[in-house]
Amino acid sequence: MRTVSPRKPHSHDDAPETTRDFERLAGLPDGPERRRLRDELVTAWLPMAERIAVRFRGRGEALEDLYQVAALGLVKAVDHYDPARGNAFEAYAVPTVTGEIKRHFRDHMWTLHVPRRVQDLRNRVRTAAKELSQTTPGRRPTVAEIAAHARLTEDEVRTGMEALECFSALSLEAEMPGTDGYALGDSIGGPDPAYDAVVDRVAVRPCLEALPERERLILYLRFFKGMTQSGIADQLGISQMHVSRLLSSCFAQVREELASADAC
Secondary structure: OOOOOOOOOOOOOOOOOOHHHHHHHHHOOOOHHHHHHHHHHHHHHHHHHHHHHHOOOOOOOOHHHHHHHHHHHHHHHHHHOOHHHOOOHHHHHHHHHHHHHHHHHHHHOOOOOOOHHHHHHHHHHHHHHHHHOOOOOOOOOOHHHHHHHHOOOHHHHHHHHHHOOOOOOOOOOOEOOOOOOOEHHHHOOOOOHHHHHHHHHHHHHHHHHOOOHHHHHHHHHHHOOOOOHHHHHHHHOOOHHHHHHHHHHHHHHHHHHHHHHHHO
């Protein structure tokens, strides 16, 4: 037989009068009778928890999953409520259930990791934009208007607006709006080999500067002007074989100095 008392007028129509039942629960030792009364209290208050869950509908989570999270928050509220403090259970349960749902969104619904401060900015910006949309029909509120309404800086508003997009992520194969089959992944650049060339040039520069002037000229003509060994030989008045030996000597000297630098 149910032990929960009949309902009385409440701020929630579906909120039962359970003051005496909670007082009785607090005095019962752990056992079958206490667990049975606890379950009955959870069942009695479940409609209120589900009504709180409905407020969060349409935010990317299935309503049935929100019901489960709200029920978990209600169980925590029943387990931790202390009637001796004098507060009504409803006043304790509503923020407990609401907080459990918000924690669920914060911990499980963000595709990208977002710091809690940014999540708070996101919520304030979202709320302010929703409230302002009722006074600015036909257009979206500006960043300045949201900042003034939410008492934030414009930079904070922009951060919050960026966080609005972090609940879900687009596939790299998703087509970009306004394009003809251009995927999001096509806009992402790949490794630039020029960066490796920059590193190599910076590393080899002191070695090249230490070479004799003629060897530096030969390297310049060969690798920056694109001249052949025969063309270099004609310009310098030496044999092509001599140019080849000088190039090989330069290469060996530069490699040795780079190896010594790496060893240090």
